[in-house]
Amino acid sequence: MQTSHSPNDATHQGNSAPLKRAMSTRHLVMISLGGAIGTGLFLGSGEVIAQTGPVGAILAYFLGGVIAYMVMLCLGELAVHMPESGSFGAYAKRYIGPGTGYTVTWLYWLTWSVTLGTEFTAAALLMQEWFPHISMWLWTIIFGVFVFTLNMVSSRWFAESEFWLALVKVVTVVAFILLGLLAIFGVIGYQGYESAPLFSNLTAQGWFPEGLFPIFTTMLIVNFAFSGTELIGVAAGETKDPAKNVPKAINTAIFRLLIFFVGTILVVTALLPHQEAGLAAEGVSSSPFVTVFQHIGIPYAEDIIRFVIITALLSAANSGLFAASRMMWSLSYQKQLPQVFSKVNSRGIPYVAVMVTMLGAMPGLLSEQFAPELIFTNLLGIAAFTMVVVWMSICLSHFNFRREWYKQGRSVKELGFAAPLFPIVPILGFVFCLITCLSMVFDPSMRISFFGCLIFIAACYISYYRFYHKKI
Numbered sequence: 001m002q003t004s005h006s007p008n009d010a011t012h013q014g015n016s017a018p019l020k021r022a023m024s025t026r027h028l029v030m031i032s033l034g035g036a037i038g039t040g041l042f043l044g045s046g047e048v049i050a051q052t053g054p055v056g057a058i059l060a061y062f063l064g065g066v067i068a069y070m071v072m073l074c075l076g077e078l079a080v081h082m083p084e085s086g087s088f089g090a091y092a093k094r095y096i097g098p099g100t101g102y103t104v105t106w107l108y109w110l111t112w113s114v115t116l117g118t119e120f121t122a123a124a125l126l127m128q129e130w131f132p133h134i135s136m137w138l139w140t141i142i143f144g145v146f147v148f149t150l151n152m153v154s155s156r157w158f159a160e161s162e163f164w165l166a167l168v169k170v171v172t173v174v175a176f177i178l179l180g181l182l183a184i185f186g187v188i189g190y191q192g193y194e195s196a197p198l199f200s201n202l203t204a205q206g207w208f209p210e211g212l213f214p215i216f217t218t219m220l221i222v223n224f225a226f227s228g229t230e231l232i233g234v235a236a237g238e239t240k241d242p243a244k245n246v247p248k249a250i251n252t253a254i255f256r257l258l259i260f261f262v263g264t265i266l267v268v269t270a271l272l273p274h275q276e277a278g279l280a281a282e283g284v285s286s287s288p289f290v291t292v293f294q295h296i297g298i299p300y301a302e303d304i305i306r307f308v309i310i311t312a313l314l315s316a317a318n319s320g321l322f323a324a325s326r327m328m329w330s331l332s333y334q335k336q337l338p339q340v341f342s343k344v345n346s347r348g349i350p351y352v353a354v355m356v357t358m359l360g361a362m363p364g365l366l367s368e369q370f371a372p373e374l375i376f377t378n379l380l381g382i383a384a385f386t387m388v389v390v391w392m393s394i395c396l397s398h399f400n401f402r403r404e405w406y407k408q409g410r411s412v413k414e415l416g417f418a419a420p421l422f423p424i425v426p427i428l429g430f431v432f433c434l435i436t437c438l439s440m441v442f443d444p445s446m447r448i449s450f451f452g453c454l455i456f457i458a459a460c461y462i463s464y465y466r467f468y469h470k471k472i
Contacts, residue, residue: 023239027159028232028249029256034166035228035319036257037173038119038312042305044225045265046288048218053209054202054269060215061265064222065258067436068229070429071391073419074398075233076250080417081401083242087233088390089330091397095404102336102468103460104393109327110456111227111386112320113360118379119317120144120361123310130306144358147317151325151354154347158322159235165315172308173260176289180267183296190271191295199270209274217443219436223391224384225261229253230391231319243416268292321357328353336468381449385440388433389457395430399423 023031049057075088084090088108093101124139150161183190184198208215232249239245268288276291287309293301329350332341341353402422405415412418419425440450 023155023159023235023245025245025248025252027163028235028239028245029252030163030166030170031159031235031319031322032229032232032249032253033170033256034162034315035231035323036226036253037166037169037260038225038228038316040221040225040227041173041261041264042287042289042309042312044221045261045268048221049265049269049272049274049288051210051218052214053205053207053274054265055207056210056212056215057218057265057269057274058262060218060222061225061261062258063215063432064219064226065254065261067223067391067429067432068226068257069254070425071394071433072229072232072250072254074426074429075230075394076247076417077415077419078394078398078401079233079246080243081415083239083246084330088230088394088397089327090334091401092393093334095397095400096393098468099461099464100393102331102464103457104390105327105331106460107386107457108390109324109331109357109360111383111390112324112327113357114379114386115320115383116147116317116324116357116361118383119313119320120147123313123317126306126310126313130303143314143317144361147314147321148354148358150318151321152349152351154349155322158318162315162318162322165311165318168308168311169315170256170260172289172305173264176292177260177263177267179296179298180271180292183292184267184270188296191297197271201270201273204273216435217439219439220381220384220388220443220446223388223433223436224380226257227384227387228316228319229257230394231323233394235322247417271295321354324357324360325350325353328357336464377445378449378452381440381446382453385437385446385449385453386456388436389453392430392433392437395426395433399426399430402426 045057045061048060052060078091079087082090089101089105091101092104120140120143121136123143124136127139128134128136151158179188182188186198190197229250232246232253271292272288276288287305289308290302290305293305298304328337328341329344331337332339332353341356342350343352345351398419402419412422440446
């Protein structure tokens with residue numbers, strides 16, 4: 001029987017009460033699917049296909065899934081051993097170093113608070129396509145209030161709302177794959193083709209029409225598409241029976257995502273010439289989902305997909321606000337932020353952290369007024385880069401944890417959940433994530449984000465060793 005050092009289990013006096021354990025496997029799986037199935041799949045997939053070609057895109061998403069799975073296996077072992085809210089920060093603090101733990105927690109907070117603003121802005125832009133006379137600001141405020149309310153009621157309410165929001169996306173993706181396969185095999189008609197298209201588009205212009213290099217340069221978009229799976233680790237601290245539910249949720253979520261992502265790309269690339277998949281048309285009509293649905297003859301395809309993407313954005317914002325506020329709670333709990341941030345209400349919600357994180361979404365909201373394309377691209381670059389750095393910290397924490405475990409004379413059998421193939425899994429996960437980070441240097445539109453993130457990381461370390469290290 002292993003001991004867990006979770007602050008959630010502690011009866012902590014004064015500034016903070018334990019967070020409530022109210023989530024089941026069903027909630028965990030949908031939270032991670034909800035965090036992952038978003039603009040990265042509905043809009044980003046078209047760009048990856050256009051840059052890499054059909055076979056390249058399928059390989060890129062498959063590789064992205066394998067990387068995500070390796071990271072989640074590492075996280076699963078750590079989360080079962082120490083189920084904490086603010087998980088990766090706590091693991092990095094203990095198994096890499098306190099300065100790194102502090103930095104990782106801030107990076108993850110930055111990832112989601114930046115993403116929040118872009119999600120609200122994108123959802124408001126889509127609403128404007130339906131209601132052109134209503135200001136974007138109004139929609140942004142409405143969506144902000146909606147997500148804020150879901151997070152403030154209770155963690156059970158948050159999990160339940162996320163379950164249903166994510167379900168809309170999952171049903172759409174499954175319907176898309178099934179209808180697409182029926183069109184590919186000629187069971188239903190597809191506009192512009194007399195006989196079944198089958199898979200002729202996949203290799204119509206050779207196996208890799210754009211070469212092999214774009215597979216690696218698009219890995220940041222692909223990895224960002226899988227980001228959100230690590231929310232299982234954040235939610236572990238508020239999960240009933242983490243030893244049983246966390247590993248189950250990780251396996252279920254990753255395999256479903258692989259089927260959804262690779263299946264979607266397969267259908268899109270079989271039914272559309274790859275240059276068409278990433279046409280930068282205005283608004284939601286640029287989604288390859290819309291084009292395929294329209295060719296199959298689904299009425300109101302654009303409206304359906306617009307509704308689904310808005311749901312996807314709100315679901316990702318819902319998960320993001322949850323994750324970022326738990327990171328802030330964790331920093332405050334460890335006395336690295338003023339104690340006010342770890343205050344929780346009677347329902348176990350760290351309400352001050354939730355309110356302050358909502359303010360962190362403000363830069364994203366500025367994109368309506370100033371160069372939306374530039375701000376949006378850079379904010380997404382920041383979110384993707386910081387996410388991948390957090391993934392690297394999970395792999396390194398797991399590597400160091402297992403080495404320490406062996407040094408204590410303990411065996412793998414004593415672990416509640418053990419990641420297979422140690423040390424290959426954490427090493428490969430770390431190396432692939434590092435390559436993904438460095439690929440940003442080769443993309444001129446991402447360079448500002450890349451160097452901006454490095455400055456932020458340096459600032460975190462400096463502030464930690466300048467202000468907190470001495471106290472400790």
